[in-house]
Every structure is written in C-alpha cells, then in structure tokens.
Amino acid sequence: TDIxxxxxxxxxxxxIDEQPFVIRNIISKYKDENENIKLDEDVRTAVTxxxxxxxxxxxxxxxxxLVGKEMIEKIAGIPVETHIASEFLYNMPLLSxxxxxxxxxxxxxxxxxxxxxxxxxxxxxxxxxxxxxxxxTLSREAEYxxxxxAGPEIAVASTKAYTAQMAVFAILAVDAAQKRGVTMEFxxxxxxxxxxxxxEIFTERKEELEQVARDxxxxxxxxxxxxxxxxxxxxxxGALKLKEISYIQAxxxxxxxxxxxxxxxxxxxxxxxxxxxxxxxxxxxRGNMKEVVARGANPCMISMEGCEDEGDTxxxxxxxxxxxxLVSVLPMQLISYYAALHRDCDVDKPRNLAKSVTxx
Ligand code: G6P
Numbered sequence: 001t002d003i004x005x006x007x008x009x010x011x012x013x014x015x016i017d018e019q020p021f022v023i024r025n026i027i028s029k030y031k032d033e034n035e036n037i038k039l040d041e042d043v044r045t046a047v048t049x050x051x052x053x054x055x056x057x058x059x060x061x062x063x064x065x066l067v068g069k070e071m072i073e074k075i076a077g078i079p080v081e082t083h084i085a086s087e088f089l090y091n092m093p094l095l096s097x098x099x100x101x102x103x104x105x106x107x108x109x110x111x112x113x114x115x116x117x118x119x120x121x122x123x124x125x126x127x128x129x130x131x132x133x134x135x136x137t138l139s140r141e142a143e144y145x146x147x148x149x150a151g152p153e154i155a156v157a158s159t160k161a162y163t164a165q166m167a168v169f170a171i172l173a174v175d176a177a178q179k180r181g182v183t184m185e186f187x188x189x190x191x192x193x194x195x196x197x198x199x200e201i202f203t204e205r206k207e208e209l210e211q212v213a214r215d216x217x218x219x220x221x222x223x224x225x226x227x228x229x230x231x232x233x234x235x236x237x238g239a240l241k242l243k244e245i246s247y248i249q250a251x252x253x254x255x256x257x258x259x260x261x262x263x264x265x266x267x268x269x270x271x272x273x274x275x276x277x278x279x280x281x282x283x284x285x286r287g288n289m290k291e292v293v294a295r296g297a298n299p300c301m302i303s304m305e306g307c308e309d310e311g312d313t314x315x316x317x318x319x320x321x322x323x324x325x326l327v328s329v330l331p332m333q334l335i336s337y338y339a340a341l342h343r344d345c346d347v348d349k350p351r352n353l354a355k356s357v358t359x360x
Contacts, residue, residue: 010347012155012245016333017203022150022160023196023326026167027189029149037175037189043144046126047078047176050100055082056116057104058357060158061165063237065104067325068169070230075186075322076176085112086360089119103129106153106161107356108136115360117141130168132161146172155348156355157244159333162237163199163326167192170323191320195327198317202330209331212313213338216271216300217242222249224266225332226258226292227275228285234325235275238332245340245350255281255288268296273332277304277316277324302331 008014032038047053053072055065065082072080081093085103089112101120103113108131117127117138129142132150139145150164170188177184202209217223223242225235235252242250253262255274266272274289276282286309293299303309304327305318316327340347 010155010337012157012159012337012347015153015155015160016330016337018151019160019163019330020196020199020203022164023167023192023199025149026164026171027192027196029147030168030171031189035189037171037178039172039175040144043128043146044175044179046100046128046144047076047172048179049098050078050126051098052096053078053080053100053102054088054095055080055102055104056085056088056113057082058085058110058112060162060237060240061104061106063233063240064162064165064169066233066236067166067230068102068104068173070233071166071169071173071322072176075170075173075184076180077182078176085110085116089115095125099125101125101127103127103138103142104131104165105129105136105138106132106148106150106158106165108133108138109356109358110138111358111360113138114141130165132164154355156350156353157241157336157347159241163329166323166326167195186320186322191323195319195323198319198327199330201317202327202334206334208314209334210338212300212331213335214342216273216298217246217248217335217339218342220248220269220271222265223271223273224258224262224292224297225250225252225273225275226255226285226288227252228255228281229278230322230325231275231278231281231285231328234328234332235273237329238273238275238336241333241336242339244353245336245347246343246345247351248339255285258288259291263292263295266292266295266297270297272297272299273335274299274301275303275328276301276307276309276312277328278321279307282307302328304328
C-alpha cells in the first residue's frame with residue numbers, strides 16, 4: 001500500500017476501502033504452503049503456556065482487544081482480561097501465576113502501553129506486541145511481535161488497523177486451540193476470505209451509507225449505539241468513530257443495560273443505531289430497540305443475514321459468527337465518515353486528537 005491519497009478526498013475513506021485487501025494480505029502472511037496457520041513457534045508456545053492472558057491497549061485498539069478476548073476465550077479456552085493501558089498502569093489487578101501480556105497498538109508508540117510493558121517486564125512476565133509497525137518501540141521492547149500487515153494508516157480515526165487486529169486475533173485464537181488439542185471446525189483463513197468479500201460489498205454501497213448518515217445524523221446533537229455480546233463491542237467502536245470525527249456526542253451501550261439509566265436520555269428523534277448479528281441475542285436486542293422506539297427514538301437497525309427483520313436499515317452478508325465485528329464495523333465507519341462530511345468537519349485531522357499519543 002502506498003501512502004498517497006490518489007483519487008480519494010480523504011485518507012480515512014481510502015483506508016476504509018483498503019480493508020478487504022488488508023484481510024487478504026493477512027491471510028497470505030499467516031498461511032503456510034499446506035494452507036495451515038503459519039505462526040512463530042515461540043509465539044505459539046507463549047500463548048499456550050499462559051494460564052491467563054492480559055490484553056493491554058488504548059482507544060480503538062482497546063476495542064479490538066475486547067473482541068480479541070472473546071475470540072481467545074471462546075475458541076481456545078484460555079481466560080483473558082482486556083484492560084485500558086492507562087488504568088492498568090496505576091491500578092494493577094491481581095495477576096495469575098503464568099500471565100502473558102499482549103499489547104495491541106497500531107502505531108506501537110503509545111506511551112500508556114509502554115508504561116505497562118516496562119513494568120511487567122520488570123516482573124519477568126512474557127510480552128507480545130500486536131502492531132502495524134514492527135520496528136516500533138513496543139515491538140522492539142516486547143519479547144514477541146505479531147504484525148497486522150494493514151499498511152500505513154494516516155487518518156487519525158483508526159479503521160483498517162482495527163479490523164486487521166481482530167483478524168490476527170482470530171488466527172491466534174484458532175492456532176492456540178489447535179495447539180491445545182481442541183478440534184476446530186472454524187478455519188479462520190477460509191472464513192476471513194469470506195469476510196473480505198463481505199467487506200467489499202459495503203465499500204461499494206457508499207451512496208446508501210451516505211444517505212443513512214444524512215437521514216439520521218445531519219443535525220442531531222447525540223446518538224446511541226446498542227448491541228449485545230460481540231455487537232456491544234462494535235457499538236463501542238462505532239460510537240468512538242462518530243465522536244472522533246463528527247463531534248456528535250455518542251455512546252455504545254449493552255442493549256440490556258440501557259433501561260438501567262441511559263434510556264432517560266432518549267427523546268423524540270434521538271438516533272439509535274442497533275446492531276443485530278448474533279443469533280443468540282437477536283430477540284433480546286430487538287426488544288431493546290422496541291423500548292427506545294416507544295420513547296420516540298429514530299431507529300437504524302443494522303443486522304446480518306439470518307438475523308434480519310423487515311424494516312432493518314441495512315443487512316450485512318453472513319459471515320462466521322466470531323468474525324461479524326470485522327464486517328459490521330464497516331457501515332459504522334462509513335456512516336461516521338459521511339456524518340463528519342455533512343457537518344463540515346476535518347475528517348482526517350479532527351480537533352484535539354493525535355494519531356499516536358507518546359505522552360502519558
Ligand atoms: C490515539 C489515536 C486513536 C488510537 C489510540 C491508540 O488516541 O487517536 O485512534 O486508537 O491512540 O493508538 P495505538 O497506535 O496504540 O493503537
């Protein structure tokens with residue numbers, strides 16, 4: 001990937017569009033000549049010897065870590081905790097006997113993460129950095145590195161790095177499961193190829209997403225994202241994208257938690273973006289959507305084939321249930337992009353934000 005904008009008006013749009021290629025690139029980098037997962041034996045050993053994994057990250061990478069936790073726990077059966085780096089540094093939880101620390105960082109330079117890395121190395125624990133920049137500080141200072149192969153990300157709002165991080169975690173989770181002797185029907189290399197195709201469909205549906213942004217977000221002051229299970233984590237990321245570039249006050253909530261307080265904020269016309277890709281909680285999230293609609297919300301439901309319902313605003317193609325975040329985040333990225341454009345915001349360089357934060 002070169003770092004020219006080419007015909008694109010913004011880096012962010014270019015980077016959104018690159019996601020299918022990034023996923024295909026990751027597949028090829030993590031596949032051996034027998035079509036099996038290719039991973040450094042040391043990394044493999046470090047992951048499977050851990051009795052608990054601590055994922056440390058900030059911002060969008062933290063949101064990828066929340067999904068990464070679910071993948072490793074559900075697929076490989078290893079307990080995982082995901083922590084905000086700046087919180088972990090000064091308020092460390094009790095550690096297990098054989099922890100592995102995984103640092104997720106697009107840039108590999110975030111100071112909050114480095115603080116944790118330095119500390120846990122002093123305690124003698126193994127460390128792995130998952131990064132888009134292999135020569136970066138966090139990559140050099142950790143024992144092991146996994147490369148997310150997304151190519152340079154220039155826009156401040158992270159897009160392709162997030163989906164790349166989650167793809168690498170899916171591969172890591174299945175690899176660990178195999179090494180631990182768990183039989184797996186889920187082949188991440190094949191399923192990620194399906195994800196790449198599904199992503200492409202979205203990057204070709206921009207006009208529709210621009211219209212959604214216009215219908216729901218052109219004048220609003222706030223916006224809520226609701227989802228359950230993996231969808232909840234994608235909602236947190238969707239809300240962060242919208243806040244970062246459009247300055248609309250946005251929050252991602254667990255669908256069932258809304259009624260315990262936040263629903264008080266719903267007024268006539270408040271946009272609520274719902275995500276429904278998880279069959280096990282489909283009825284529940286639809287119930288939550290009805291609750292907000294009854295209070296006047298303007299509902300925008302994004303669902304996946306198999307979970308769809310009449311009246312949904314967008315339906316995404318079906319992908320493996322562990323990988324839905326990689327596809328469902330695309331409409332959110334694009335909706336945020338167009339919302340920012342309509343509101344005349346500086347998409348690639350939002351106010352008050354830096355691409356990488358190298359101070360604590
Ligand atoms: C900054 C950026 C965010 C990013 C976060 C973590 O705050 O504005 O977009 O998610 O840092 O960055 P990292 O490079 O560690 O993933």
